[in-house]
Structures are given as structure tokens and as C-alpha cells.
Amino acid sequence: MATIRDVAKEAGVSVATVSRVINSNGYVNEETKKKVEKAIQLLNYKPNAVARSLFKKQSMTIGLIIPDITNPFFPQLARAVEDVTNEKGYTIILGNSDESSEKEQEYLDIFEQKYVDGIILATNTLTVEQIASLGKPVVAVDRPIDSGVPTVVAEHRRGAQAAVRHLLDTGCQTIAHIRGPEHVVSADERCKGYLDIVKDKPWFSDQLVINGHYAINDAYKAASELIKDRPDVDGIFAGNDLMAIGALKAARELGKKVPEELAIIGFDGIDMCETTFPELSTMVQPIYELGATAANMLIELIENRRVNQQYYEYPVQLKVRNSSRGRPPKDVNHADNI
Structure with missing residues (x-):
């Protein structure tokens, strides 16, 4: 050589x-x-790419931090980021934060050592001061961090409202919510959307909001307890599809017929929704578009090009499948259900 x-x-x-x-x-x-x-x-x-990066303090590399690669939402997001960055001559370094601010800071230190040119964050454990101290472009995706940080998200709250309205429209009388981790922005917004619709209902109580931590097993355990304690619950809105799948498992094991006795809907639109039994109704996020938009925005910032829009909020779409008592048409934009 x-x-x-x-x-x-x-x-x-x-x-x-x-x-x-x-x-x-x-x-x-x-x-x-x-x-x-x-x-x-x-x-x-x-x-030598390493030598060049040391000399120029550039590496044509982008850092991407996500909470958990085992959640199917994030590989789909990461694929979009990778496709865009590769097309434009960049590569990515991927890190899983596991919702830990300490682990996220460790990755930021590694990115600094690798001279990454910019960072995409799908987490919200960092402070604005930490981000400012990086001295390089940062874009938040899925979870907003601060109004001063360029951001790409979906309509979490409005989408949650649409999901709950769908359950009401199918005839559900008592609807519970399996929420994601507290202080995770997307989870908080989806919980707010649920409360917007049900908080004034005569049947509502705080007992109907349980935490599934965005995980199948946690949601399975929480839903099992809920179904035992509140047999009157006939609808569940889960804050993501993994938790909805956990609720499906709990219902099946406890002999609750879905959707005849218990309607269930998730949020995200991951591919696994089509493989469950029954197939899972969900609020579909444009996952690929979220990742691609974040990557394009970051590259524009890295290359000092004018960014005309620093905040994107994409609509979500109701996808009715067999886990809820759906009505035709099968695909309805959430705005029609609010």
C-alpha cells in the first residue's frame, strides 16, 4: 500500500x-x-482518514445516540440517518444511552475524541449547557430538548388524542393508558394527549394510568395487574407499540378477547404490528422521514449552509387493524379524529 x-x-x-x-x-x-x-x-x-481528521479536526463522521437499539423504532430511524449520511459522504457512530445521562456523556466524550462533525440525539437526558459546550452542530429527533436546538418530531400529543378518540368511537367505555418512562418528552406528551380526552369522563381515575417504561415485559406485567384489578377496562392506549404488544400478551393469558372484550392500540407504526395476533392497531409515525430530515438538517449545519427551518413536526396516521374495533376506512389521518 x-x-x-x-x-x-x-x-x-x-x-x-x-x-x-x-x-x-x-x-x-x-x-x-x-x-x-x-x-x-x-x-x-x-x-489516512485518522491522520486527516487529526489534522483538519474533521472526520466526515456523525454521532447518533439512541436510547435502545432493541426497540424496533430506533433501527428504522437509524437506517434513515445512515442512508442520508452515506449518500453525502459521511459515516455514523452509533451509541445506546439506555436512558442514562452518564452513559450519554461518555458517548459525547468518545465523539469528541473521534472528531465527529455533528451529533443527532434521539434522547433528552442532556442539558442545554452540555449541548452548547460541544461546540458543534446538534439535532434532536423524536424527543425535543430545547427551543434553541434544531428538532424533528412527530405530533405526539395530537396522535395520542386521535388514538383515544378511536377507542371511544369503537364503543369503549373505560380506557386505560400504558405510558412510557416519566420525564421522557414523547411519553409525557402522549400521556397528556390521553388525559386531554378522558380527564373529565366520569369513569376516569389515576389508577387507569400505568407505566410500561416503553418495554414489552414491563407493559405485560403492568397490563396483567390492570386487567385483574379493573375488569371494567375495555380499551387500552399504549404509548408505544412494544407496550401494546405486552398488553396483547397479558390479555391473551388472562382470557380477555381482543378486540371483543378489550380493544388495544399502540403508537409508532413499527413493522412488528403486522406480525402480532391479532394484528395491532397503531398511530403510525413517519419514522424514515424523521431520521432523514434530521440527517439532512445536520449536514446542512455542518457544511454551513442556510437552514430555513429548524423545527419540524410531522403528523401521524391512524392505522386500524384487528386489535381494535375498527371502522372503515382503514387509514384515516389523525386530524379527522380529533
Whole structure:
């Protein structure tokens, strides 16, 4: 494999001159530049990416931090980020925060050492001060952090309202909510959407809001207790699809017929919804579009191009399947259900 010294010898110039040509740093006359470029092509020389990043404090690399890669929502999001960044010559470094601010800070330290050019955060454990101290572009996706941080999200609250209205429209009389982790913005917003619709209902009580921590097993356990304690519950809105799947499992094991005795709807629109029995109704987020928009925005910021819009909020769509007492048409935009 050719080295920079081989290129310098072939072109009849110094190593420093070759470096200036490669990094577009400093003056090199046109004739000498052509000699170096010809030598690079002849020897099929590939510049050392690590050395270049150390020199230029750039790496053509983007950091992406997500809460948990085992949640199918996030691989779909990450795929969109990867597709966009690869197309534009960047690569990504992926980190799982596990909802831990300490672990997230560790990844930020690693990103700093790797000279990443920008960061996409699908978490909200960091403070504005921490983000400002990074000194590089940051975009938040799925979970807003601060009005000063460019953000791409879905309509969590309005989507939750639509999900609960759908259950009411199918005839549910007592609707419970399995919420995500407290202080996670998306979970809080979806819980608020649920409360917007049910808080004044005569049957509502705080007992109907349980925490499934965005996880199948936690939701399964919580839903099992709920179904035992409140046999009158005939509708469940789960704050994400994984928790809805946990509720389906609990209903099946406790002999509750879905949807005849218990209607269930989730949120996200992950592919697994089509593999459950019965198939799961859900509020579909445009997951790929969220990731692609965040990646495009970050690259524009990295490359110092004008960003005309720094906040995107995408609508979600009601997808009715067999887990709820659906009415035709099967696909209805959430705005029609609020």
C-alpha cells in the first residue's frame, strides 16, 4: 500500500507539499499540484482518514445516540440517518444511552475524541449547557430538548388524542393508558394527549394510568395487574407499540378477547404490528422521514449552509387493524379524529 512518502518521491516534491494538496491547506502552484495528483492516481494512494481528521479536526463522521437499539423504532430511524449520511459522504457512530445521562456523556466524550462533525440525539437526558459546550452542530429527533436546538418530531400529543378518540368511537367505555418512562418528552406528551380526552369522563381515575417504561415485559406485567384489578377496562392506549404488544400478551393469558372484550392500540407504526395476533392497531409515525430530515438538517449545519427551518413536526396516521374495533376506512389521518 502506497504511503504519503511514496507519493512525494514519485512527484518529486516534499511530504509537506503532498499534505497541502491532500488537505487543500496552503498554497501549491498549479503545476506542482497536478504532479502530486498524478502521483496519487498512479500509486492509488488512499489518505489516512485518522491522520486527516487529526489534522483538519474533521472526520466526515456523525454521532447518533439512541436510547435502545432493541426497540424496533430506533433501527428504522437509524437506517434513515445512515442512508442520508452515506449518500453525502459521511459515516455514523452509533451509541445506546439506555436512558442514562452518564452513559450519554461518555458517548459525547468518545465523539469528541473521534472528531465527529455533528451529533443527532434521539434522547433528552442532556442539558442545554452540555449541548452548547460541544461546540458543534446538534439535532434532536423524536424527543425535543430545547427551543434553541434544531428538532424533528412527530405530533405526539395530537396522535395520542386521535388514538383515544378511536377507542371511544369503537364503543369503549373505560380506557386505560400504558405510558412510557416519566420525564421522557414523547411519553409525557402522549400521556397528556390521553388525559386531554378522558380527564373529565366520569369513569376516569389515576389508577387507569400505568407505566410500561416503553418495554414489552414491563407493559405485560403492568397490563396483567390492570386487567385483574379493573375488569371494567375495555380499551387500552399504549404509548408505544412494544407496550401494546405486552398488553396483547397479558390479555391473551388472562382470557380477555381482543378486540371483543378489550380493544388495544399502540403508537409508532413499527413493522412488528403486522406480525402480532391479532394484528395491532397503531398511530403510525413517519419514522424514515424523521431520521432523514434530521440527517439532512445536520449536514446542512455542518457544511454551513442556510437552514430555513429548524423545527419540524410531522403528523401521524391512524392505522386500524384487528386489535381494535375498527371502522372503515382503514387509514384515516389523525386530524379527522380529533
